[in-house]
Amino acid sequence: MKEDPVSRMHTAEHLLNLTMVRMFDCGRCVSEHLNRKKSKWTTPLNAIPFSQERESG
Ligand SMILES: [Zn+2]
Numbered sequence: 745m746k747e748d749p750v751s752r753m754h755t756a757e758h759l760l761n762l763t764m765v766r767m768f769d770c771g772r773c774v775s776e777h778l779n780r781k782k783s784k785w786t787t788p789l790n791a792i793p794f795s796q797e798r799e800s801g
Contacts, residue, residue: 753778760785768793 761772764787775786 749780 756778757773757776760776764770765772768787768789768791770787770789773785773787775784777784
């Protein structure tokens with residue numbers, strides 16, 4: 745299977761979405777733009793990340 749840069753970026757988007765959903769229990773990204781040199785990623789979160797750990801720890 746030939747992997748062109750576009751399909752590899754597409755795979756990266758899937759992995760990043762999955763990671764964000766698992767870590768932060770949030771939805772999928774609302775805006776993403778992955779490029780080799782510069783990328784942007786926007787995912788609305790339900791809560792401030794890691795704030796619970798800080799408060800209890
Ligand atoms: Zn896909």
